[in-house]
Amino acid sequence: MTMLSDTYTIFWREMKRYKKSRSGILIRLIQPAIWIIVMGNTFASTRPLIQSVGFNGSYIEFMAPGVIMLTAIFTSIFGGVNTLWDRRYGFMNKALVSPVSRSSIALGKMLAISLISTLQSSLILGIALALGVHMSNLFMILPILLTVTVFSLGFSGISVIVAATSKSQETFWGLINFLGMPLFMLSPALFPLELLPSWLAFIARLNPVTYSVLLIRQMMTGTVQMLSVAIEMAVICGFVVVMVALASYVFTREVNKPF
């Protein structure tokens, strides 16, 4: 019970800070918006290719789920950076000498990051709809955002692990950029898996981003197939459970060492 309220305390603090940084909210939307507008139109002529693998819609409609995931990936993978600031500027020590458990601190941060990521992604979804992306059923917005939340929780784990083990900003950003872009590119976010060379498609199948993109794409177009949805959800949930456990273990271990 205390674990729950401790987690909420950290979550509360992170959300307070997010709310007060309004300019950041908009700045972080610029990049995914550019992706939709520029990439969506640049590759508009690939429509016949995409239709050849059974997608009935424009390229923008095809890549919109990809850009929602782009927002989710980067918001959540960058989100842990304040762990470094907290350790540098004493908030971490303040929390560590209080009775709050170490794993609650990690978990509270991850939950906040995942909610922030969902909020950012929902704004991108709004932009996509405004640009004329068609959704078969607007009620699907809710499960789409839920998928983003769950996925981001797992991804925020990566961020917290990297932040807890890095001693400096440079190490953090180096590692995060090394991880983020390939994870996005090695997925069907921009191009269908069926058209990839088989070795690339194989690697993409090992990437949890792939399953989230496929799941969201089905929800947006309304072509939900129960079997594939079940597999995708299972993969995502498994990924999240592993990441949450790993992140709280690594975080607890690292913060007990001198910074």
Add this chain to the structure above:
Amino acid sequence: MLYAVETDKLSKVYSSGLKAVDEISIKLENGEIFGFLGPNGAGKSTTIMILTTLLKPTSGKAFVAGFDVTTQAKNVRQNIGYVQQDSTVDEYLTGRENLELQARLNHIPKDVRTKRIDEILEIIELADRQNETAVTYSGGMRKRLDIGGGLLNMPKVLFLDEPTLGLDIQTRYKIWEYIKKIHDEFRMSIFLTTHYMEEADKLCNNISIIDNGKIKITGSPKELKSSLGNEIVIFEIDSETKLEGLVSEIRKTPTVKDVSTNGPVVTVFTTSGDQLTPQIFQQANNLEIKIETISLTKPTLDDVFLAHTGRELREDEGKYDRKKMRERLRRIRAS
């Protein structure tokens, strides 16, 4: 619980081989303000990190509020307040929200939280600015907020790590008033580290001076000062040639504790300066020495500090030194 803080041969050796804390044994009585003094890099921060459960000792024992810091860390955390050297005020939050956060971290029940925060805001005199974001607060206000945060859980032991570092004289005096006020009001024990001898002299019941990881001396400010003699006579003579004779004459006086010379300037540590001064005039006259200037002063803790650490304080050189020290510490810890 006999002592608020008790350590027994506490040591910390970093993986680099640096022995930051070397078998220190200190005892802090319940309800006292204890000053932990030492030059930069003496081992103060390491000690405080061990006592607040942030670092594990290499060997030895430490008890805080009666609990073992290594095996009962959670109990220790429930009973301490820790005000860090650098401000930890969250600039994005208001003063009140900062305290709210601290109260939640310390598991203060919801029903008493609001009342407790109101009380603390009154004590630190920030009630009128509580709903402004902390980014608008001055250095002194932030420090007060930090101290207020450390008080929220009514700790048995409050750790204050250099509470007046980097503050102007007016603010420093104000902070001392707050520390005295909260100590009177809550009767908790306070473990204070500082570079300012005046601060230790004004606030502390007992003081330990640490250097190179070892405790050099412990006692009340008064005891430490009188260990050097109660008074110091400093005089300057016209010629250094007859100095030897005069110094050996002065040394024969039973009230004289120590004599040191620096060119024509002689410093005499004594227990009765009033009687010694005319006597020195007499002795100088007999040896046909002319005394140019003479003054009688009381020893300060600075004198005690320098007598035991043999180094000047480097605090007033400002931020540069502190930064360099932290870099050094970080490198040591990282390796």
